[in-house]
Amino acid sequence: MVDAIVIGSGIGGLSCAGILAKYGYDVLVCESHAIAGGTAHSFERNGFKFDSGPSLYSGMSYSPSPNPLRQVLDAIDEDIEWLNYDTWGCCLPEGAFDTQVGAEQFCEVLQQLRGENAVAEWKKLQQVMAPLAKAAIALPPAAVRYDFGALLSVGQYLPKMLQNAIGLSQITGAFSPVMDKVVSDPFIRNWMDLLCFLLSGLPAESTNAAEVAFMFADWYRPNVQLDYPKGGSGAIVDALVRGLKKFGGKIRLNAHVEKVLVENQKAVGVKLRNGEELRSRYVISNASIWDTLKLVNSSEFTQQRQDTPQCDSFMHLHLGIDGQSLDHLACHHIVVNDWSLGITAPQNVVLISIPSLLDRALAPPGKHAIHVYTPGNEPYEIWEKCDSYPELKQQRSEVMWKALERVIPDIRSRTELTLIGTPLTHERFLRRHRGTYGAAIRATDGLFPSALTPISGLLCCGDSTFPGIGLPAVAASGMIAANTIAPVRNHLELLKQIQ
Structure with missing residues (x-):
């Protein structure tokens, strides 16, 4: 019998478990995979260390920070x-160029691509977003709780929220109405x-406009830099696991939860695939909402x-290459093939990460580790009943090779190790329903649901419960x-510590 069982060791689940352990709860994390971290775990092949998912971080190398993951740590x-940099590469229909975080350098890019009118519109957008950015960080997610204790935890930020009341009123809906007021330039x-x-x-x-406002608050402040964790994304996972264990929490790998045990409409534990039953006062699911529903027998929850x-899935290329004469490159690149197709069109956007340019230990001497992926724009349907899986992998990965050739023209001859991931890879190893990136709840359709469920004692966290599908969002959830779950007095003490 433990106080809380967390299903899944993604960043959301580990954040929840670590905070509960800090509060003094006896916590057990059950992870189906042999590696902790969920979509954010790292893995090694032939001396190369790869990130399985996220590659872009900000607001992590200083404190206090508005980034919820930084607050958890x-x-x-x-x-x-943390390793810092400020430049990333872009390969767009307009051409290839390097840009930097921060507002001023992007004005130089706009001047070259679009002229004075575009620069003026960008500066106007910066002005419009300034009060919205302040409003977006007026209430830290760390203060939120879903009970009457929020009157105290959130209430202490009420004066700051009132100071930013106008901005708050503008960030509750979609971002496009904010942009429409000042931006007509098609490139912007x-x-x-x-x-x-x-x-x-x-x-x-x-x-949601609040997500964009948060980004503006972080990416376009003075002297801003981007961050990368030394050791890769797995270093973040290791830090969260260390914190969990330091406060008495435990994690079990290869512990696949098959069912949430419910008695009298209350969650009382979980049943593992091996038949073992584990009892607890609370169960928190870090599985996606669709995978969570498979674990419970609740028509009300299912109906809700x-x-x-849901977003589409991913294609991945993990490559180990000869790194000779590549040190001049930016460590991250964004490739857009055709604006006219729409930004969410299948395989239209490709991201390239070469983290070994920042952290040499991620690859053998003279080599580089590369992660290329299509971020949530690979349809699962293509893979459901494919005739030849190896052939389809080669076919659907070609867009990533071509994107990478725009950055490293001779990449194919340099490559020494090739791993191709698909939506089926996501579904199998990350336990993601249909390999999905996460919930795709439109801002025009209302707010994300809370962590609460119709089943007493069962809560949820992760990308289905908080706006955004990146690490800050899931850490906040x-x-x-x-x-x-925690007493409000403990919560208030924690807020004092991290603010």
């Missing part, structure tokens, strides 16, 4: 070494569609959440679930 007294509109897609898996017309819209 602060709360459990853990950190890692496409650019913002791209950034929205990377934030939420949706275009500007469907992305089964139709949650984990904190909120943990805070909802």
Whole structure:
């Protein structure tokens, strides 16, 4: 018997478990895979260390920070070494160029591509977003809880929220109405569609304005830099696991949860695939909402959440290559093939990450580790009943090879190790329903559901419970679930520590 069982060791689940352990709860994380971390885990092949998922981080190398994941690490007294950079490459229909985070350098790009009018519109958008950015960070997600204790935890931020009341009123809907007021230049509109897609898996017309405002608060502040964890994304997972164990929590790998045990409409534990039953006061599912519904027998819960819209899946290339004469490259690149297709069109956007340019230990001497992926724009349907899986892998990975050739023209001759991941890879190893990137709830359709469920004692965290599908969003969801369980006095003490 433990106080809480967390299903899944993704960043959301580990954030929840670590905070609960910090609060003094006896916590057990059950992870189906042999490696902790969910979509954010790292793995090694032939001396190359690869990230399985996220590759872009910001707001992590300083504290206090508005990034919820940074706040989780602060709360459990853990950190890692962060490597900083500010430049990333773009291969767009307009051409290839390097750009930097920060507002001024992008004006230089706009001047070259679009002229004075575009620069003026961008500066106007910056002005419009400034109060919205302040509003977006007026209430830290760490203060949120889903009970009456929120009157105290959220209430202390009420003066700051009132100061930003006008901005708050503008970030509750979609971002496109905000953009429409000041931006008509097609390149800027496409650019913002791209950034929205990377934030939420949706275009500007469907992305919550608060997500974009948070990005502006972080990416376009003075002296901003991007971060990368030394050791890869697995270093973040290791830090969260260390924090969990430091406060008495436990994690079990290869522990596949087959069922949530429910008695008298209350979750009382889980049943593992091997038949073992584990009892607890609370169960928190870090599985996707569709995978969570498979674990419970609740018509009410199913009726509420089964139709949650979902993003498409991924294609991945993990490559080990000869790294000679590549040190001049930016470590990250974004490739867009055709704006006219729409930013969410299948395989239209490709991301390239070469983290070994920052952290040499990720590859053998003279080599580089590369991760190329299509971020949530690979349809699962293509893979459901394919005739030849190996042949389809080669065919559907070609768009990533061509994208990478725009950055490293001789990439095919340099490659020494090739691993291709598909939606079926996501489904099998990450336990993701249809390999999905996450929930695709449009801002125009209302708010994301809370961590609460119709089953007493069963909560959810992860990408189906908080706007956005990146690490800040899932870390926030984990904190909120943990805070909802904890006494409000403990919650208030934690807020003092991390603020």
